[in-house]
Amino acid sequence: MYIYDQYDQKLVDERVEQYRDQTQRYLDGKISEEEFLPLRLQNGLYVQRLAPMLRVAVPYGLMSSTQVRKMAEISRKFDKGYVHFTTRQNIQLNWPLLAEVPDILAELASVQMHAIQTSGNCIRNTTTDQFAGVAADEIEDPRPWCEIIRQWSTIHPEFAFLPRKFKIAVCGSEEDRAAFLLHDIGLQLVKNEQGETGFHVYVGGGLGRTPVIASSIKPFLPKQHLLSYLDAVLRVYNRYGNRNNKYKARIKILVKAWTPEVFAERVETEWAQILARDVDGVTQLTDNEIERVKTFFPLPDYQSVDDAAINGALQAQAAESLAFSRWLERNVRDQKQPGYAAVTLSLKPAGVAPGDVTDRQLESIANLADQFSNGELRTTHNQNIVIADVIKSQLFEFWQLAKADGLATPTIGTINDMICCPGGDYCSLANAKSIPVAEAIQRKFEDLDYVYDLGDLELNISGCMNACGHHHIGHIGILGVDKKGAEWYQIQLGGSANKSAALAKVLGPSLSRDDVVDGIEKLLDVYVENRLEGEAFLATYQRIGADKFKERVYAKDA
């Protein structure tokens, strides 16, 4: 993974000292509440319902075991001994003290971590595929590009006070595992006819109150022009994005108002002017720099192995243990390198808020990464953790250790692997709680045979329309709404975050908390009754439409 040099380190250290001074001036009454707000947000600090929340950046989801151990230590020293993994691959501390945040940031800086721009109206953490580097369908490893974007966006002098937050995702593979079409800028790595790398640029995607799928504005951006083109997009947005109404301030609203074609033209004009002034090519990325960053993402030295023999041995182990075979089926994924697998550690056991992990579990995760991989791991936008490059012959041992630490719940990709925001238990924006709904669903569907029979199913829960739980792109989406002070839940169906991204449609009137789980069960019944052989929930929904689901859920009891 990327290792800081003296310049990266100095910048992060200076940021800690800047924020320490800002915090002190705030506590001394020299900075008003209003002025301190964006300063603390751009250092990751929210003030929530019960306590502040600190969001730590995990650039494109990549962490070292050293960093994970540091998070465990921080959670013990400054918090309540657990952390939360978010849908944007970051980590949140739920109970830090405002006055101690500078010390936490200093601890983070000591392991090359930070919380810069994890909130606020600025360029946020760039996200990507958790299987980067090992996915069989990869066109090019997106992580070096994410790091190049991270550096460009960090303390960018022109774009720290945008109309609204700004999120960039990079997709390097055929299948989209980064939900890149639901970002302010989605970059898809592509090759042109000459085999040169470039980006297909999409803008104006996003969830939130007005979910929109991004529009293509440039089918092939040569790689060396990445940063000048991003500057052009951001400048057009910074100058012309809506600043009067925060609900109309995201770039998607501007793109829609102008139309994607006009927006593309405006960017093209701005970009042409930047290039026209840049006769020496100063703004261009050099091959040198691209190669320098790429060297930080080497593939391990894979041993050549007898894949067939290993698979045979694995099958024998699976035949002995139903639990292991279930885990193999749901939580383990083949890599493009034969003999190696990428393992997903589940952060979704029933009874725990999805994405929450204790300090001890963090240390176990770090140990697993050290023992079975190269000391690195990836956080996922589904709020799990992936450890790649595990030699398949060691999977059984891996599983036993992961299971002992509660990290091997074999439900990845099923209904029980739901995405869930912190909801009304923590968040001051929420209209309704989401964690208890997730738990009630997990409790209801404890029968793993039934869960497996349901197959691939994405269920996403948000506690309010800001959509941190990505309910618009769940096959089943649940949205918490407030009805006269009571918590109700709207059901949406048919969302999808893959290449053929789709936004879910509202099924009907919202359900009370007591009726949600029952409603979900009815949806699943309709699916099971109507599916064709091997057909997943989403495909059945797309084939038969919403009516049958609707009739069942809202049928009056006879």
Next chain:
Amino acid sequence: MQKMLSHGAVAEDSWTVLQQPVEAIPAGDILVPLIYWLEHRAELSAQAGQVGVWLDSDEEVEALVNDLGELPLIALNFPKFVDGRSFSSARLLRDRYDYQGDIRAIGNVIQDQLYMLQRCGFTQFSLAPEVDLQAAAKSLSDFSDGYQTAADQAQPLFKRLR
């Protein structure tokens, strides 16, 4: 006389910022609103004092491109400090239109923006009257270097140092 930060130091501010509608022109150095400048340019050149122009955050610097050579000072307003449009305006004045005079941040500008404002090409800062300018000036050097090209740095860090 009001104080401000100019080129990193506390300085006297000799300029009067005129609001629209401009009724009377005071003696001395004046900053006039863009609209007033566009309409009264000829008569303003007869002024004894210096004349500069200020733009609000929703006004485009492109309107001034033919006048830049005669303006010693352009001020960019921040109606709210979180309105970041003037950051782009300053960069355009410097990077695209080669403006050589002073660019001043006026309005609701805060100490914690100084480093980034300076990088975008601002040279002067009118902070709120109660601000200790000497102390605030320290924020101009919150960071010793940045990754990006900007008005103060023609080469990105990776080309200079890596």
